Each structure stands twice: as C-alpha cells, then as structure tokens.
Amino acid sequence: MLSKHSLTVKAMKASLEKTVEQTAAKHAASQGGLLPCLHEIQAKLGYIPNAHLENIATAFSLSTAEVHGVVSFYHDLRTSPSAPQSIQICCAEACQASGSRELEAGVAGVLGVEFDETHPTHNYRLERVYCLGNCACGPSIRINDDVYGRVDLESLPQLVTEAVQL
Amino acid sequence: MTITVYISQDTTAVAVGAERVATAFVQAALNAELNYTLVRNGSRGAFGLEPLIEIEMGAQGRLAFGPVSVADVPSLVTAITDGGYERHSNYLGPVSTIPWLENQTRITFKRCGEGAPTDLANYRALGGYRGLEHALTLSPQAIVDEIKVSGLRGRGGAAFPTGIKWQTVLDAQGEQKYIVCNADEGDSGTFADRLLMEADPYQLIEGMTISGLAVGATKGFIYLRSEYPRAQKMLERAIDVAIAEGYLGADLCGSGQRFELEVRMGAGSYICGEETALLNSLEGKRGVVRAKPPLPALEGLFGKPTAVNNVLTLASVSSILADGGAEYARHGLDRSKGTMPLQLAGNIQRGGLIEVPFGVSLNKVINEWGGGTRSGRPVRAVQVGGPLGAYLSSDQLDVPLTYEALAELGGMLGHGGIVVFDDTVDMAKQAHFAMDFCAKESCGKCTPCRIGAVRGREVLDRVVDSTASSNDLILLCDLCETMEQASLCAMGGLTPLPVKSAMDNFPEDFGVTDNQYEVAV
Ligand SMILES: Cc1cc2nc3c(=O)[nH]c(=O)nc-3n(C[C@H](O)[C@H](O)[C@H](O)COP(=O)(O)O)c2cc1C
Ligand code: SF4
Ligand code: FES
Numbered sequence: 295m296l297s298k299h300s301l302t303v304k305a306m307k308a309s310l311e312k313t314v315e316q317t318a319a320k321h322a323a324s325q326g327g328l329l330p331c332l333h334e335i336q337a338k339l340g341y342i343p344n345a346h347l348e349n350i351a352t353a354f355s356l357s358t359a360e361v362h363g364v365v366s367f368y369h370d371l372r373t374s375p376s377a378p379q380s381i382q383i384c385c386a387e388a389c390q391a392s393g394s395r396e397l398e399a400g401v402a403g404v405l406g407v408e409f410d411e412t413h414p415t416h417n418y419r420l421e422r423v424y425c426l427g428n429c430a431c432g433p434s435i436r437i438n439d440d441v442y443g444r445v446d447l448e449s450l451p452q453l454v455t456e457a458v459q460l
Numbered sequence: 461m462t463i464t465v466y467i468s469q470d471t472t473a474v475a476v477g478a479e480r481v482a483t484a485f486v487q488a489a490l491n492a493e494l495n496y497t498l499v500r501n502g503s504r505g506a507f508g509l510e511p512l513i514e515i516e517m518g519a520q521g522r523l524a525f526g527p528v529s530v531a532d533v534p535s536l537v538t539a540i541t542d543g544g545y546e547r548h549s550n551y552l553g554p555v556s557t558i559p560w561l562e563n564q565t566r567i568t569f570k571r572c573g574e575g576a577p578t579d580l581a582n583y584r585a586l587g588g589y590r591g592l593e594h595a596l597t598l599s600p601q602a603i604v605d606e607i608k609v610s611g612l613r614g615r616g617g618a619a620f621p622t623g624i625k626w627q628t629v630l631d632a633q634g635e636q637k638y639i640v641c642n643a644d645e646g647d648s649g650t651f652a653d654r655l656l657m658e659a660d661p662y663q664l665i666e667g668m669t670i671s672g673l674a675v676g677a678t679k680g681f682i683y684l685r686s687e688y689p690r691a692q693k694m695l696e697r698a699i700d701v702a703i704a705e706g707y708l709g710a711d712l713c714g715s716g717q718r719f720e721l722e723v724r725m726g727a728g729s730y731i732c733g734e735e736t737a738l739l740n741s742l743e744g745k746r747g748v749v750r751a752k753p754p755l756p757a758l759e760g761l762f763g764k765p766t767a768v769n770n771v772l773t774l775a776s777v778s779s780i781l782a783d784g785g786a787e788y789a790r791h792g793l794d795r796s797k798g799t800m801p802l803q804l805a806g807n808i809q810r811g812g813l814i815e816v817p818f819g820v821s822l823n824k825v826i827n828e829w830g831g832g833t834r835s836g837r838p839v840r841a842v843q844v845g846g847p848l849g850a851y852l853s854s855d856q857l858d859v860p861l862t863y864e865a866l867a868e869l870g871g872m873l874g875h876g877g878i879v880v881f882d883d884t885v886d887m888a889k890q891a892h893f894a895m896d897f898c899a900k901e902s903c904g905k906c907t908p909c910r911i912g913a914v915r916g917r918e919v920l921d922r923v924v925d926s927t928a929s930s931n932d933l934i935l936l937c938d939l940c941e942t943m944e945q946a947s948l949c950a951m952g953g954l955t956p957l958p959v960k961s962a963m964d965n966f967p968e969d970f971g972v973t974d975n976q977y978e979v980a981v
Contacts, residue, residue: 325762326724328744333686333725354744367746368727370686386648387843387893391806391881392834395889424730424897425646426687427654428472429879430507430804430811439689443475 307345313338314346318353328354328364332371344373379418379458381405382436388429393446397433398422400447405454418458463496463540465489466514466522468573470503470658471690472651477529478511484533485513492537502659504573506560508810508831514555514573515540524558525550560810560829565791567799568775569652569815572659578697580705583662589707591781595670596715600630603674607777609785611797616642616733616770617846617874618950619863622777625767628757629675632765639671639680640742640761640768644726644733646685647846649877652801653771655813657684657691660775661698662707665721667774669712670781672719675767680719683738685726695723730847730901734949735768737903748903749949770875772801793819796862806843806879807833823857826880837882841890841966845874847897848954850961851890870961872954887966891959892920898955909952912943916959926971933963933970 317335321327331350335342342350342365351358365371385398407413407420418437428434431443435450437457445453467482468474482500489496503510512526513536525536528550539545552558566572575582583589595603608623629637641664645653657664668680684692699721702708710718724742726732732741736750739761760766776798780788789797796818802825804811809831826832826839833839841851844861850871852859859865866873881890898913919936922928940956947953963970 326742326744329727329741330724333727363746364744367748368729370726370728387847387890388649388805388877388879390890390893391879391885423687423728425648425650426471427645427651428475429649429651429806429877430808431472431476431510432806434475436687441471441475443472 310339310343311346311349314343314349315353318350322353328356328361329368332365332368336371340376340378341372341374347373377412377417377419379438380421380436381418381454381458382421382423382426384424384426384428384432384434384436385422386425386429388425389432389434392432392444394433397435397445397447397450401450404447404450416458416460461518463494464499464516465496466499466501466516466573468503468510468512469500469577469690470510471654471688472507473503473510473512474690476507476510476527480530481511481513481528481533484530485537488534488537491534492541494537494541499576501575502572502577503655504555504561505569505655505813506558506810507812509552509558509560513550515545520554522555524552524555526552560812560814563829564815565799565817566815567779567788567791568663568772568801569656569660569813570779571663572655572813577659577661577694578701580662580698580701580707583660587782588662588778589666591778592666592669592707593713595673595781596713596717598673600674600676603670603781604630606781606785607674610776610780610788611785611792611795612773612776612780612788613795613797613863614770615772615776615801615875616735617647617872619873622769622773625757625769626671626675628755629677629765629767632758634765636679636762636764637675637677638761638764638766639668639675639677639774640735640739640766641668641680641682641771641774642733642735642738642768643682643684643688643691643771644738645688645771645875646730646733647848647875647877649805649843649879650803650846650875651805652803652813652876654688654691656771656775657688658694661691661694662702663775663778664695664771665698665702665708667777668721669708669719670777671767671769671774673717675765677765677767678718678720680721681742681761682721682723683726683732683742684723685733686728692723692725699723730897731903731951734903734951736949738768739766746903748905749951751948791817793817793860793862794864796864800861800873800876802861802876802878804830804878804880807835807882808880809834818862819860821857822852822859822861822878825861825878826857830880833880833882835882835884837884839880840883840885841881841887841962843879843881843890843958844877845872846877847894848872848950848957849874849877850957851887851965852961853965856965871957886924887962887969888920888923888971891962891970892917892924894955894958894962895920898951902951906946906948906952908943908946909948909955912939912947912952913955915939916943916955920959923970928971936963 321331509526
C-alpha cells in the first residue's frame, strides 16, 4: 500500500514538473514572458508549485528568489493548491455604497466557507476582489468568469448553486 | 419585413440578466415563428435600462425596450408580431430619444452599442478607420501636431497633455519604441475602459496604431486587468480580425508600415495601474514603482522610449484624426478640452456611462441622469475620481466637472468615476478603507506609504471602535502630511485625500467634539 501510494505521489510530482517545464520553455523566449507563463501554469494546475519555481527560474535565466519575488507580489498568484473554481465578492467603494459591506460580513455564514479558503465540500474558493467594473449595478460578485450584479445575502445561495459545478 | 434584435453582451448587461433574456427571446421567437436576426452588441452604458432590447423593423429605426426581465419576453414578442408594441410596459420609444442618451455628446462612445463589437465591416460603415487612413497620409510630426491642436489630456487620471508626451517619444532616439495601453482600470466606480473595449474594441486598436505611426513605434501592448475576462476575449478576437484584414501587422493597409499588438494580463495588483509599475509588470517583474526620471517616454518598456496612455486617451485619437483636432477642441471648458466619459456608480437609481463636455455640474449628473439614490434616501457623500479621490459632501455638489474646478475643491476628477453614498454611510469606515487599501496595495518601495498606511489604518481602527483620543487624530493628520509630501507616487501621495476630506467634511463621524477636532487639524 505504502509503496504504491508513494509511487503515485512520485508520478504526480513528475507530471507537475513536466507541465511547469513545458510551459516555461514556451514563454521563456518571449519578451516579458514570465507573467504570462505564471498565469498559464496556474490556469493548468490551479497554483504555482513552490517546489518547481527553480525550473521556471532556469528557463528564464533568473534566480529562484527572483521568481519567488514575482509570484509573491501579485494577489492573483498562489503557491498552494486550490479549488479550480472561485467566488469573488467585490469589496470596493462603489459596491460598499450599494450594500457589499453586509454581503462581505455575512457571506461566510451563508456559504459555509471563510475568505481565502476552499469550501470543505464544494469545489470553489472564496475571495475578496476590488472592483469588477460592474459598479453601476453593485453589489457585484464573480463566479469563475461570470459577473453578477445586485447581489445580496438572500440571492447569493441560489446563484452559487446554479453557477458552481460540484 | 426584416427584423433585427439587439441584446447586449456587456459585462454589466449580462450581470443583470441579458444572457437569460436573450435565451428567453430565442425561445419565445421560435414559438411565435418570428423571423429575425439576433445581434449581440456592446452596451450603450445606460445601465439603468439593462437588459435592454433594441428592435429594428422597417422604417421606424431602432426601438428600445427595457429593463426587460425574462417574464416580460413572451408578451414583448407578441407585441412585435401582432403590433401594439407602443403599449408594452417596457417600451421606451426610439433609441435616439432616450433621455439618458439624448442629452450626451458622444464622441468616443458614439459607436458603442450600435453593432456586434468585433464586426469590422460594421465598424468601417460607422466611420471607423477613417482616422488611420488619414494618419497614413501624414508625417509623424503632423499627427502629433493634430493631437496638440485637440488639447487632449490623458484620461487615466493625471490629465497630462498627450501631444507633449508623444512629442517626447517622437524626438527620443531609438530603433525600437513602444506604445503601451494602460487598461488596468483599477479605480472602483469606473468602467468606461471596460465598456469601450467590450463594445468598440477596434477604436482602441485604431488609436494605438495611429499612435505607433506618430511616435515611430512598431509594437504595442495592452495591459489588461485580470478582472476583465470579457474584454480580453473581445480584444483578442478583434486583433485577430484586424490582422487578417491588414489593419495590423507588417503592411498596414498596404502602406508598408508596421504595427503589431498584443494583450497582456495583469494579476490583481492595483498599483500596476501606475505607469512605471505597469512597465515593470509587463517586463515580467514585481510591479514596483520606478523613480522618475528617467521618464518612460525616454526609457520605458525594456528601457526603450515608450508612450503609456489610457484606453480612452488612445481611443479618442481615432476620432481626432478622423475629424480633426480643432473639431475635438470645440467641446469643453477652459483647459479641459473635449468630452469626458463620466461613470455614475454606487448607490444610484440609474448608473452608467455619461459622455459630456467638461463643465456639467455634479448635481445634474447625480439627479438628472442618475435619478438620485437607489435606496431613495438622501445623498450624503460622493467620492469623485476613484479610491484616491476626495469625498465631497452634499453641499458641494454644484461643482462643475472640470479638472480645474475639482482641484480647487481639493479633489480630483481622475478617470471620471462618481460614487454616490446615501446617509447610512459611516465616513470613518470609508477613511479606514482608504488607508487599508493603500496598506494592501502599496508596492513597498517607499517608507511613507508602506509604513504610513499601516499606522494610519491602526489609528482608524480605534476611530471605528470609538476608542480614539484627540491625540490619535493629530497623529493621523501628521501621517497624512508625511504621506502627501514624501511618497514617491500618487498611491501614497493621494491616499490622504479621501481620508482628510472625510475628516474635514464629516467630522461628526470621527467621534470627537468640534473643539478637539480643531486642535487636531
Ligand atoms: C496608484 C495609481 C493607479 C493608477 N491606475 C491607473 C489605471 O488603472 N489606468 C490608467 O489609465 N492610469 C492609471 N494611473 C495613471 C498612470 O500612472 C498614467 O498616468 C496613465 O496611464 C497615463 O496615461 P494618460 O496620459 O493617457 O492618462 C494610475 C496612477 C497611480 C498613481
Ligand atoms: S507611494 Fe506607495 S505605491 Fe507609490 S512608490 Fe511609494 S510605496 Fe510604492
Ligand atoms: S466597486 Fe464593485 S464592481 Fe466596481
């Protein structure tokens, strides 16, 4: 059992590494290709594995510390595994003016997940976001690539049920 | 009779139900055996009327119905097939007579909502690419001169004269130069860039191509925030079509001139809207602000001469080259030339995009276009110019919207965002948010901002908890002064603006008596 388990883990690690290396090779020659590269790795894997920052660094002729510096700077990028789907609650001023403070305060209770965490049973992560460009019809939320307007604590659960894939 | 039906695919239109309405329309039309063509257009920005359905039949021109709900659709389809649509509860009359739109001066947004955003033939039929065709007959200097005549100032916030910036890039020595479009639109309360990119992407592409000819740049990048996935798809599709039709690439319209364009995505960092942080981000680095000089115009992207301009600035260039700089400069007031796309947001009945000549009063925008607050309660505060703009009180609303008049009030017009709050707002919490946002988004390069914002937030923690002393307010004012005077960029330099305007205009929310407050200030 144990050895079989460690074999799978090994195989998974190797496949992660391969994805990272291939993606890095694809972007390394393009000017300023690091950010598009990181975006693509995260899109494929859901995160950017710390263990393989070195592979990225090698492809771009940078130090691992430099790549880490870039990854850690941007709110969108993460180095720990995460659910593939996300729900973002807009917490910026225009949405505050139309009721997002209540949404922000109550969402964890209604959905059963804290901000910046993955839902224990559903396949999404809850995040804050600062403006989705839907400020005339807030409070706004984004579920994956779709934006919803005029959302409140009452309408939220139904939206989530319809839009999130289990 | 041919019938064309328009339903928007804009982010906000869809956010309030346009997709469901479109699906319901298709079903109802099928049941009623209606013959029609469906066009998914961009939005006109009258968001109070979305989901909006426009119907073009015979000689009547385009008729508007809105806001339409799924439940309204079957009766609407019946009203079209059987006649009597004028009596339908959603009927608004011809599009051209909708008051929201009728009272605007649309130059940059004139095509938005007219047709399918990536339909190049439609763009051309509506006057698109006349500007580029004209520019291709001019010398680079003549293009820059035309922009100078227009009086165009940057729409990204700082309002720097575009012609002067371009002259610097044109005069700079360098084999390789770049055009960078700032599509980071991070300010809460703003969505004009997004609306334009989703509704009329060719106008931006054309403007960037013209700017390339003007300064001698053969490559452009659009730095787009990751919060705008629809705009990304629209731009990428439009770029593909423009390449296929010879409007981008190695031989622009057969002229032998080259211009290439690429979209690059941001990664959720507000400070990357600041132009030098943006350039670092485009280079694949941390989005840290660079000290100026050197100016980006001389040493910008990858160290090369670079013109960085906002989406609306670059889009305006298309109409300026099509109709002439003098025509553009006819609009506006003082040194605020042309039109300003205002964005009305927050607690408002009818929010959306309002393109008007500079000088319209804030009151008129909020009450006549906006119809007052959505909650129906009195307006208490209005933040103009994004997260770094001042909070105005309800007795300051007769200010004319020009760069100069807002500066006189101690505020700024910025990118044109107007966020309305009703009387339930707690201004100490808004001041707290401003400091908190700065602390979270600071690039960390300079101490006044990196440390000052954290200290400011701590003081405001106590104000919000009602445990602050008058010493705390003195400390807060000191911090604001240090940030204002010693920060490297406007992030730290302007965060005190919302904080101090909240304290000045709404002292009662800061839990101190007038007496203590005066000591503090
Ligand atoms: C913190 C900060 C954020 C900014 N965000 C944006 C932005 O999102 N979009 C933009 O066009 N300009 C933004 N700017 C202004 C840019 O630095 C720059 O002035 C602008 O892109 C120049 O283009 P323009 O002359 O066409 O306005 C920001 C500035 C600062 C200090
Ligand atoms: S003011 Fe803030 S954001 Fe601007 S350079 Fe300094 S630390 Fe960076
Ligand atoms: S502030 Fe929430 S969408 Fe803009």
